[in-house]
Amino acid sequence: MGSDDTPAHGAATRESATRARTRRAILDAAVSVLTADHGASLGDVAEAAGVGRTTVHRYFPERSDLLAAIGTDVRDRVAAAADRARLDDGPAPEAMERLCLEYFELGDRLLLLYDVPQFVAWSGIEEESAADLALLTLVRRGQREGTLDPEVDAGWLQDVMWALLYAAWMQARDQGTPRHTALSLCLRTLRKAVAP
Amino acid sequence: MGSDDTPAHGAATRESATRARTRRAILDAAVSVLTADHGASLGDVAEAAGVGRTTVHRYFPERSDLLAAIGTDVRDRVAAAADRARLDDGPAPEAMERLCLEYFELGDRLLLLYDVPQFVAWSGIEEESAADLALLTLVRRGQREGTLDPEVDAGWLQDVMWALLYAAWMQARDQGTPRHTALSLCLRTLRKAVAP
DNA sequence: CCTTTCTGGAACAGAGGTGTTCCATTGTGG
DNA sequence: CCACAATGGAACACCTCTGTTCCAGAAAGG
Structure with a gap:
């Protein structure tokens, strides 16, 4: 959250609109998938979000990061x-x-x-x-x-x-x-x- | 349930007292372990029951068999x-x-x-x-x-x-x-x- | 248009769970 | 006391999920 993976240039720069949208999509998908099955895999979440599994890991390095974000x-x-x-x-x-x-x-x-x-x-x-x-x-x-x-x-x-x-x-x-x-x-x- | 793994001799023979006790121990342990953590492994259940993992498999060949029994x-x-x-x-x-x-x-x-x-x-x-x-x-x-x-x-x-x-x-x-x-x-x- | 950002897929090693077999040991009951 | 039931442990192949790296292609955005 605090330490982003886009460190360089400014400081106040938050997150590109594209990234914000992708993040939301993953988060929302995670909620509905996990509601249906608490043990669902990150692959399931990715699929539900219409996103590659790699991308999920790019936003939430570990499973626990995703859960924490939720x-x-x-x-x-x-x-x-x-x-x-x-x-x-x-x-x-x-x-x-x-x-x-x-x-x-x-x-x-x-x-x-x-x-x-x-x-x-x-x-x-x-x-x-x-x-x-x-x-x-x-x-x-x-x-x-x-x-x-x-x-x-x-x-x-x-x-x-x-x-x-x-x-x-x-x-x-x-x-x-x-x-x-x-x-x-x-x-x-x-x-x-x-x-x- | 109906088809036991002790097929021979009589027919009405149910289950030895020893086996019945073990079965109950596993079942009870499974309930309390799974209540605490839905995704607990069969190893956890076995340990909680004070029984070897092999023994659990002997009574409930597959995980789903155990769940069904519960x-x-x-x-x-x-x-x-x-x-x-x-x-x-x-x-x-x-x-x-x-x-x-x-x-x-x-x-x-x-x-x-x-x-x-x-x-x-x-x-x-x-x-x-x-x-x-x-x-x-x-x-x-x-x-x-x-x-x-x-x-x-x-x-x-x-x-x-x-x-x-x-x-x-x-x-x-x-x-x-x-x-x-x-x-x-x-x-x-x-x-x-x-x-x- | 061209550069930067963002993405998806493949491929990989590792961890952990599952279900199976085999064997030596313990115990229970006749 | 002795045969047989019942157990625990080790070792096994197999599967799924995880987390990582690398790269080529799509999409923004200036």
Whole structure:
């Protein structure tokens, strides 16, 4: 990331548009391929990205570099999503639903993060990311205000949200439930589950 | 399974006590090793079982045979658990909680079944096992009787139960929450989530 | 248009897992 | 106590994935 393989000339020079596009293609392909099969080979990823295996290695020297890059990518998107949800505004349950909605849109990417726990270890996602902490704070606020169930641990309510999101994704993926239907089932159930 | 490698003498002869014990040891070790790392090698399994790699191959000629055996084992346990829960008795929500409790006890084994989807394909677990169908029937009964939320699809409520179970296992495994605490959180939340 | 960047393919060595065979050793049960 | 069941280890060929190098051709971009 910091040390590029195009060292010479300037210093601020980032990455050519071509390279940026190729990088994204590989990253996106990796997400969908790895979601389907956690043990997929780099050859599979390359093929899915419409790119030579050599090129994948050119961007991500080792397998772990690719995984780390995915982790970083997801972390950024999660942070942005949490930001958009404005967790500090309005009633806690509604803020939680906004977050759920934002996260739902991230789809596959979060599914992958969910069941490939190594990603949490890779690429500086600490145990508690900023987004996780913000959610935890939100839950505590809701419990204080009496809008969220105060009798269970805040961490549990957090997990419940993730679990229902996961269920909704599965419903959409395996049962072919339309995305918006799955999401509204999720939100409805979440609303009831976290109520006092 | 049907065709043993001890063909001679009788016909009803099952398996020596020694062999049965070894088989179980391998199966159990495989579950815990594979739960920790889906891509673990047969060598790892053998080591965990306190058995030579050759011996593993003697019982399960190919990797897929071992996986299939795990699948079958889990399927049987699930069926027995569903049976013990007596899904046809009493109020639907309570029956659902009994099932949840039984499933929770299966621990690792179900976790594995959950995130190694191949198992569903291996070893004759059809899309809808008998236990799944019984649960679906239970949910429909509850909806008819007005004790379960009638406005959502029965399949969704089923998924919600699994999702909360999963969350409870994770809570126990990663946060070190005592098993009974995790279970009661799960049941409390489930009760609210599925209520009309 | 021509130079620089970027790419894909081939070919390679190495690592690690798999499945097999063979044999010496241990143990279990009659 | 003795035969036979059951085991563990070594050695084997084979496969797949990885990571690397090298080079010729395509694609940008000035």
